[in-house]
Amino acid sequence: MARTKDTLFLSGKPVIQPDQREPFIFRPGQAAALLNSMVASGTRSGGATVTSAGANTTAWGTEVVYEPLRVGKIDGKTTGGVISGQITIGIKSSAVTPNGKLTIRIRNKDGTWTTILALTSGFALSGTEIFKTYDIPYLPTTADFNAVPFGIAIGVQSDSAANHAIARMMESSYIQAEFEPEGTE
Numbered sequence: 125m126a127r128t129k130d131t132l133f134l135s136g137k138p139v140i141q142p143d144q145r146e147p148f149i150f151r152p153g154q155a156a157a158l159l160n161s162m163v164a165s166g167t168r169s170g171g172a173t174v175t176s177a178g179a180n181t182t183a184w185g186t187e188v189v190y191e192p193l194r195v196g197k198i199d200g201k202t203t204g205g206v207i208s209g210q211i212t213i214g215i216k217s218s219a220v221t222p223n224g225k226l227t228i229r230i231r232n233k234d235g236t237w238t239t240i241l242a243l244t245s246g247f248a249l250s251g252t253e254i255f256k257t258y259d260i261p262y263l264p265t266t267a268d269f270n271a272v273p274f275g276i277a278i279g280v281q282s283d284s285a286a287n288h289a290i291a292r293m294m295e296s297s298y299i300q301a302e303f304e305p306e307g308t309e
Contacts, residue, residue, distance in 0.1 A: 191273035200304030222284035
């Protein structure tokens with residue numbers, strides 16, 4: 125196929141240059157800046173907590189939305205773009221020692237949810253917060269999650285109606301990829 129510097133010869137459409145994609149790192153648990161001092165890694169969170177409500181019922185946290193000034197498709201694709209990252213969740217119990225479970229979902233802003241972490245098997249909780257980290261080494265996008273802006277939310281369950289599980293997304297959490305801003309095709 126013959127090419128010129130800026131266009132495909134046959135179609136006349138601009139060639140999408142690699143520098144037209146915008147890389148991003150979204151930190152859904154981002155906290156405010158420290159006033160002073162340092163803290164142990166993984167112990168800070170700006171995210172709201174979510175508390176289970178009833179035995180074996182998923183309670184969903186507030187959606188955290190990544191919404192930069194420009195919008196576009198991840199990797200410029202309707203499906204098959206790739207994100208990577210890591211989500212760390214702090215979880216503890218309100219009292220005694222119930223078992224807790226976690227789940228994570230993601231979506232295009234105001235779209236249909238896609239589960240990226242199925243409900244985990246139960247693990248013992250106490251009043252001391254523990255941290256669970258889940259890697260996103262290579263997650264292909266789908267029709268329900270393929271664009272910027274997008275949102276993510278965590279869900280939590282307890283096996284006890286009286287003793288709740290309390291969870292929050294930690295500041296060390298991140299999602300990264302590249303998106304192709306609209307209007308660059």
